[in-house]
Amino acid sequence: MKRVYDNCCGIDVHKKLIVACFKQGSEQEVREFGATTRELLELCRWLKDGDCEMVAMESTASFWKPLYNILEASELDAIIVNARHMKNVPGRKTDVNDAEWIADLLQHGLLQASYIPDKDQRELRELVRYRKSLVGERTRELNRLQKMLEGANIKLSGTVSNINGKSARAILEHVLTGESFDDAKYDEMYENNVISHRLKASKEEIIDDLNGVMSALQRRMMKELLIHLDELNIHIRNLDDEINNFMKPEAKTASVALQEMPGIGETSAQAILAVIGTDMSRFPTAGHLASWAGLCPGNNESAGKRKTGRTTKGNCLLRETLITCAHAAILKKDTYFYAQFQRISAHRGKKRAYVAVAHSMLTAIYHMLKDGVVFKDPGADYYN
Template sequence: MDVVYSHVCGLDVHKKNVVACVITPQAKEIRTFSTMTEDLLSLLDWIKQHGFTHVAMESTGSYWKPIYNLLEMEGLQTLVVNAKHIKNVPGRKTDVKDAEWIAGLLRHGLLQGSFIPNREQRELRELIRYRRSLIEERAREVNRIQKVLEGANIKLSSVASDILGKSGRAMLEAMIAGETDAVVLSELAQKRLKNKKPELIKALNGLVGPHQRLMLQAQLRHIDDLDALIQQLDEEIKRRMLPFEEDLERLDSIPGVARRTAEHILAEIGTDMTQFPSAAHLCSWAGLAPGNHESAGRRKSGRTTKGNQKLRSTLVEAARSVARMKETYLSSQYHRIAARRGANRAAVAVAHRILTIVYHLLKRKQTYIELGPHFYEERKRQHVVKQAIRKLEALGLKVTVEEVIQPA
């Protein structure tokens, strides 16, 4: 094979050490370094001394990040490659051989780097992913409160849609303070929940023990702490998102995509769509494209490919919120697919369509245009008409089509 790059370096990265293999036209050299910053700087000096222009390594967990940060600062062409794409042939496997294999593939131009955004976007992505983790943790803590209430024979969630709303929060704090009278607790209901006092009295008639009051108090305090952290992250993310307000508004116009969802999408894919050859390529990178598994002329599993799980889960969540909407193009697509393929496949299909729309909106700098809930029916109607005309003309008949206006 032809040599594409003459001076290359392959890195086999681990938690405690990194094995580096450098290949030049004159020789090959292998050295092992610790992953402490001081030793990584020595690795960087060693690479620069040999005049290397290209470096490649596996995307091993998060262990590649410290090395990539230093190489990026020096302006070296660094490829972080999916481990699945550089799997070595079966046989003796050592760290040295892995580093040699990576360097050999890079030397002949056989590696393709993964999409690594710039440092600012990586920082924004970390903030938004951490905020999402806190939101998920808050939801789990709310479920724990519900579990404690069920254990105390309190059926508050059967009457109130949100047990941590103003009414539910007041009732929980009264329970923690030692109030056990269901009638007194029901008097804390506000707004529309006041109309359900008879049901509330039944639901609040339970047996709350001292240990359950202690758990409820700790859980409410934990939720308050999480709310404060989420608010703090919201402010920082909003500040970093100021240059992308126009793109956020474009994405926010898509049904099912709210402000936080739009922020998450931009943090994962950025605003420059030239890094993805097509919308299909972007959907495949996000893990929303159907798999391709065919053998002996038979199509087998069509499971979606592996990809960016954070982005995929966000888009599927947006697709499920679209399903609860009415009179939209995406909701009609969801229900049309769900009727014959199931809700899960429909959610993935709509998530795929949302990401396709995002790609074109960011690339063309346009706003979302709603096609309406009857887009598919209208397109199918036109197809049926054209097909009928072709069949009649094939029989030698001249066809004139006139639309009948239906009476109001």
């Protein structure tokens, strides 16, 4: 088999151990290094002295990141490979054998590199992921608050649509003081605009829903929970500012353009751009991008017949964001996405229809970023 690289290195990465197999033609040398920065720099010097052309390693958890950062700073070409694409023969698994197998596959060009963005985009992705985690934690805290209110016989969530809104929060803070909530207190808060005049619930309904049985322990727990909610809101706002300041001008322009598409807001646009970036040259077609995102069916063909293929495993952050955007996009009934959802869900089910809408949205995003065009909705009568 033809050699693609004369001098290359395969690395088996662990938390505290790095096993490297450096191939120079038909000869090879195996060395072990630690995972500290000093030892990683020593590994880079060894590879540079041997004129290494390419380095390959598995995407093992987050243990590949320190090594990749050092290789990138040392101007050594490196690729990250999915472990499923280079499984060794069962029964021959040792650290040294793994490193030799990776080096052998790399030398003959049999490895497919994973998409690793540049350092700035990786840091932006970390910011977006952390914000997503905090938003999820805030949602879980609101669910806990709802359970506590139910346990205290307070039915505020059945009357007010958002228990974290301004009016509901003011009512809760008064209830947690231990004072009664009667007609006089409601009138006072209503006149001072503490309670919104746009609430659909009547005064009698709100007072009746707040007539519960709350113990002193439940009151203390809810106070701590509200304090935690306020802290989470502060952290999320700080991350929003950090993301806006960190994004490059071309990314901000692209974010504004993506928000013209139904279902995509500022937060979703930032998450999408943090994952795929603004340079679409790394994806030959929109189909390649959809496959990488896990939004297209897999191939399952036998004897000339195409069978049902499950969607492939793709980038979790991008897939979840686009599915969420698809849920929001179909709420506008005068759009193409609504017509597509109705057409597919009738015979394939709603879940597959959401994935199909997300696929269409990603295809449109690809052409918007690659060709610099604006989004133009074909309309709800497209299929007619």
